[in-house]
Amino acid sequence: MSKCSHSHTQGQTHELIIKDLEVAYRKNTVLEGINLHAYCGTSLALVGPNGAGKSTLLKAIAGLVKQRKGDITWSGENNVRTRGGEFAYLPQHEEVNWDFPITVRGVVEMGRYSQLGPWRRFTKKDDLAVERALALMEMDGELANRQISELSGGQKQRAFIARAVAQEAHVLLLDEPFTGLDRDHTANLTRLLRKLAQENSLVIASHHDVNTLADIFDEVMLLNKRVVACGECQSILSEENLDLTFSNMANV
Amino acid sequence: MSELLEILDMPFFRRALVAAALIGFTNGFVSGFVLLRRSSLTLSALCHTMLPGIVIVVLITGALTQAGAFMGALLAALIVGLGSVAITRNTRLPQSTALAIFFTTAFALGVLLLQYVHTSQNLEEWLFGSILSVSDADLKVFFAIACFTLLSATLFMRPLLLTLFEPNVAAVQGVGVRWMNYLLYALMIFALMASFQAVGPILSIGLLVVPGAIVSLFTNHTRWLFWGGGVVGCVSAILAVIISIPLNIPTGPAIVLVLGTLFILAYFCSPNYSPFKKSQTN
Numbered sequence: 001m002s003k004c005s006h007s008h009t010q011g012q013t014h015e016l017i018i019k020d021l022e023v024a025y026r027k028n029t030v031l032e033g034i035n036l037h038a039y040c041g042t043s044l045a046l047v048g049p050n051g052a053g054k055s056t057l058l059k060a061i062a063g064l065v066k067q068r069k070g071d072i073t074w075s076g077e078n079n080v081r082t083r084g085g086e087f088a089y090l091p092q093h094e095e096v097n098w099d100f101p102i103t104v105r106g107v108v109e110m111g112r113y114s115q116l117g118p119w120r121r122f123t124k125k126d127d128l129a130v131e132r133a134l135a136l137m138e139m140d141g142e143l144a145n146r147q148i149s150e151l152s153g154g155q156k157q158r159a160f161i162a163r164a165v166a167q168e169a170h171v172l173l174l175d176e177p178f179t180g181l182d183r184d185h186t187a188n189l190t191r192l193l194r195k196l197a198q199e200n201s202l203v204i205a206s207h208h209d210v211n212t213l214a215d216i217f218d219e220v221m222l223l224n225k226r227v228v229a230c231g232e233c234q235s236i237l238s239e240e241n242l243d244l245t246f247s248n249m250a251n252v
Numbered sequence: 253m254s255e256l257l258e259i260l261d262m263p264f265f266r267r268a269l270v271a272a273a274l275i276g277f278t279n280g281f282v283s284g285f286v287l288l289r290r291s292s293l294t295l296s297a298l299c300h301t302m303l304p305g306i307v308i309v310v311l312i313t314g315a316l317t318q319a320g321a322f323m324g325a326l327l328a329a330l331i332v333g334l335g336s337v338a339i340t341r342n343t344r345l346p347q348s349t350a351l352a353i354f355f356t357t358a359f360a361l362g363v364l365l366l367q368y369v370h371t372s373q374n375l376e377e378w379l380f381g382s383i384l385s386v387s388d389a390d391l392k393v394f395f396a397i398a399c400f401t402l403l404s405a406t407l408f409m410r411p412l413l414l415t416l417f418e419p420n421v422a423a424v425q426g427v428g429v430r431w432m433n434y435l436l437y438a439l440m441i442f443a444l445m446a447s448f449q450a451v452g453p454i455l456s457i458g459l460l461v462v463p464g465a466i467v468s469l470f471t472n473h474t475r476w477l478f479w480g481g482g483v484v485g486c487v488s489a490i491l492a493v494i495i496s497i498p499l500n501i502p503t504g505p506a507i508v509l510v511l512g513t514l515f516i517l518a519y520f521c522s523p524n525y526s527p528f529k530k531s532q533t534n
């Protein structure tokens with residue numbers, strides 16, 4: 001299948017390589033023949049119809065689902081355990097325990113646990129990372145001390161993105177990060193994702209709005225169980241490719 | 253009054269107080285995890301599993317000893333608890349369903365076997381607790397359980413909270429989610445084992461649920477659930493033991509009744525949830 005490779009500046013050691021990935025839930029094949037070669041300093045959108053396997057691909061990269069075939073390596077390592085804090089993951093809302101008695105700041109502080117491990121105390125550096133993440137998502141001030149159960153959908157989303165940002169991970173795996181955000185916060189998150197990529201993170205996010213794709217992301221992977229096309233946004237986003245991705249024909 | 257003081261001086265009563273403090277604290281502490289894990293019903297199932305555990309041990313050994321009953325209940329709860337975890341991981345069945353299958357089967361087996369037990373032995377005491385008859389050896393067991401709970405919960409508090417909040421994110425952050433779930437199970441089962449002596453297997457779920465629920469009405473901070481729950485459990489159990497003597501009521505039900513009463517009071521006094529407060533602001 002198609003191969004996604006980027007001609008980025010040489011000498012960057014952080015690269016994510018997916019080779020011939022296949023994932024199945026029971027007997028249902030959800031993803032097959034997935035290849036990807038991505039470096040730190042890029043943002044990549046996963047685009048495709050419902051059930052195309054976007055969330056599953058993110059989970060596979062995060063090491064949350066078993067792969068039937070293929071190989072995912074990060075910096076030459078394919079052991080998920082050693083990645084620790086290098087990956088941050090934004091789940092979809094329904095998987096979170098919203099009854100948890102915890103404030104927004106508490107949620108964002110949890111992001112630091114992967115750096116600190118079970119025992120080390122919060123240092124000034126950790127507090128700064130938390131404050132910075134809260135400010136970036138405009139969740140500072142009064143909102144930071146609010147219970148998560150008292151937040152609106154968009155605010156919950158922002159709190160969780162702030163948690164991922166506070167983790168200061170190399171790779172951000174975001175499942176529909178723009179869900180529930182109003183206009184201003186969509187613009188804000190767009191700027192943030194651009195900034196993170198510029199600061200040498202690798203951002204991979206599932207996204208459903210084809211019109212805003214090129215404004216937010218450098219690259220796009222059109223996905224429908226297999227990779228339909230993958231590369232820089234301008235060259236990939238043709239009518240033909242989109243038809244191929246979103247028509248049922250691609251499933252055959 | 254002097255009668256009460258006399259009783260207070262008796263060794264069996266002092267042992268009962270120490271036991272109540274240890275058991276109440278351990279269960280109250282763990283009740284925070286029970287609440288966050290939303291597993292009250294799960295534990296209720298495990299409590300019922302202890303009946304067949306005890307009955308089978310009695311049938312095998314021919315006698316109802318403390319150690320035997322402890323082991324039987326522990327084994328039964330472990331088999332059902334871990335068995336349901338294994339089933340859940342390997343099928344699409346939700347854990348509540350897997351557990352319901354296991355525990356009803358086990359409980360049915362227990363009821364069926366009950367008729368082969370010679371009833372001359374005091375089974376009722378084992379089903380509803382007898383904190384007034386704890387021995388020094390029992391106290392050592394309770395102390396060990398309390399130490400294990402505090403130590404492991406303190407050491408692994410962060411990964412435990414990450415797991416309880418969102419297991420997928422926790423796993424990506426490098427937490428061994430599966431081990432944390434096993435640890436949570438172990439904590440709950442050990443807490444049950446301790447309260448088993450005080451209030452018996454059927455009522456023990458009260459000690460393991462109510463303290464954390466009471467504290468949660470007053471706090472927005474996760475950690476308070478554990479320490480606050482520990483204090484509430486400890487004080488309630490001691491209080492129940494003290495009032496059960498002059499009133500001449502069984503201590504097991506007394507402990508659960510004290511907790512239940514406290515919960516109702518807490519509900520009406522809670523700054524966030526009280527129905528009175530709401531009607532004032534409206």
